[in-house]
Amino acid sequence: MLTKSQAKAFFVFGTAAFSAIFIGLTIDTFQRIPDQTKSQNLTEEVIRGKHLFDTKNCMGCHTIMGEGAYYAPELTKVFERRGEAFIKAMLRDPEAMYPGQRKMTNYKLTEQEINDLTAFLIWVGNMDLNGFPPKPDLIKTASPKADGATSELDAVVKNENRPQIFNQMCVACHQLNGQGGEVGPALDLIGELRDINYLKEWLRNPMSIKPDSKMPKLPLSEEEITELAAYLSTLKKEKVK
Ligand code: HEC
Ligand code: HEC
Known part of the structure; x- marks a missing residue:
């Protein structure tokens, strides 16, 4: 059993020690904020x-x-x-x-x-x-869906060959390997259907090819368009997977 004075010392010392730790951690947290x-x-x-x-x-x-x-x-x-x-x-x-x-x-x-x-x-x-x-x-x-529902999984697939912008922007509306949005068509075989020049033109402005196109004209740079069109034109049967 602690005596009264021991209990008092225990309380005072404990409170002081833990207050010091608490203040120290608070200062540490504040110092990290700018970083x-x-x-x-x-x-x-x-x-x-x-x-x-x-x-x-x-x-x-x-x-x-x-x-x-x-x-x-x-x-x-x-x-x-x-x-x-x-x-x-x-x-x-x-x-x-x-x-x-x-x-x-x-x-x-x-x-x-x-x-x-x-x-x-x-x-x-x-x-x-x-x-x-x-x-x-x-x-x-x-992720957007054609029927107005929201899909549960918006799979942003990390794939080394894919331009980053494809994973960020295009998968919002298009599927590739079964993953992505369903507003536009799946793009797995687009390289068989369209050649690189068509694809560039499409990405510059879908409405110039299909005036009532549901795909918006996206803010892509000419560099991104070239990269995306080159990538899309490799999407053919033997390349899938
Ligand atoms: C009335 C509700 C509402 C308000 C207010 C609102 N948003 Fe949104 N926002 C949405 C919905 C809903 C979506 C997703 C689209 C969908 O599911 O149809 C969204 C999507 C987004 C996205 C794309 C997210 C993604 O992962 O695709 C961004 C960026 C965004 N909003 C930014 C903003 C900003 C910035 C503001 C304020 C200026 C704002 N929103 C105000 C409802 C709202
Ligand atoms: C907001 C949704 C949306 C986004 C984002 C989007 N698309 Fe589309 N895309 C569509 C729709 C809808 C169609 C079908 C257009 C139509 O036939 O009216 C389409 C069609 C296409 C086609 C087929 C063209 C053809 O004539 O065969 C290609 C290729 C394409 N998109 C590539 C892309 C690429 C690459 C990106 C990313 C830079 C992208 N899309 C981003 C909605 C989208």
């Missing part, structure tokens, strides 16, 4: 984007770092998942990227607002969040 948030990348654009994100109430439908509403996809890693071009096209015209689905507001944003919001989402995406969100949640995202 983990990459605060040197906080440009004017990012800051304006953050204000837009708040004032346009994007969190009314989306979560970011786990906070917000659960109607629409988590946006913390949207940059890694979709890439810059998809995000910009989405903000410009949500209906074009997810035809006939749940409605994301078309805010009629100016190009500068789109750039600012995108810069903010890129900054958020590059933060070191100690592994948040967990990987399994990363692939379980909404």
Whole structure:
């Protein structure tokens, strides 16, 4: 049994020691924040984007770092998942990227607002969040479907031959090896159906080939178009798998 004075000493010493540890850990956490948030990348654009994100109430439908509403996809890693071009096209015209689905507001944003919001989402995406969100949640995202339903799995397949932009943007609407969205046709055999020049022309502007095309004109650079067309033209029977 402790005597009264021993108990008192035990209490005082214990409280002091653990308070010191707690304060130490708090200071340590605060010291890491600039590093983990990459605060040197906080440009004017990012800051304006953050204000837009708040004032346009994007969190009314989306979560970011786990906070917000659960109607629409988590946006913390949207940059890694979709890439810059998809995000910009989405903000410009949500209906074009997810035809006939749940409605994301078309805010009629100016190009500068789109750039600012995108810069903010890129900054958020590059933060070191100690592994948040967990990987399994990363692939379980909404992807557009032809019938208006949302598919459970949006498989962003890592495949070395595939241009990165294909994994970010094209799989949102097209299947390859059975994985991807179902808005457009599967592309497994596209190399047998179309030659490289047709594919380039199509990617520059689908409407120039098919005026009522349901595929939007995507913001692709001439370099990306060349890379994608070259890749697509290799998708033939013997190459599948
Ligand atoms: C009224 C609800 C709503 C609001 C408000 C909203 N969104 Fe969305 N957003 C959606 C839905 C729903 C989707 C997914 C499309 C679908 O499933 O049809 C989406 C998709 C997105 C995507 C693509 C995500 C992906 O993984 O493909 C981005 C980027 C995005 N929203 C950004 C924003 C930003 C930035 C704002 C604020 C300026 C915003 N959203 C406001 C409903 C909303
Ligand atoms: C928002 C959805 C969407 C996105 C994103 C999208 N596509 Fe499409 N794509 C479609 C639809 C819908 C069609 C069918 C068009 C039609 O026939 O009206 C299509 C058709 C095609 C075709 C067939 C053309 C033909 O005439 O045979 C190719 C090739 C193609 N897409 C490539 C791509 C590539 C590469 C990307 C990524 C850069 C991409 N698509 C992104 C919706 C999309």
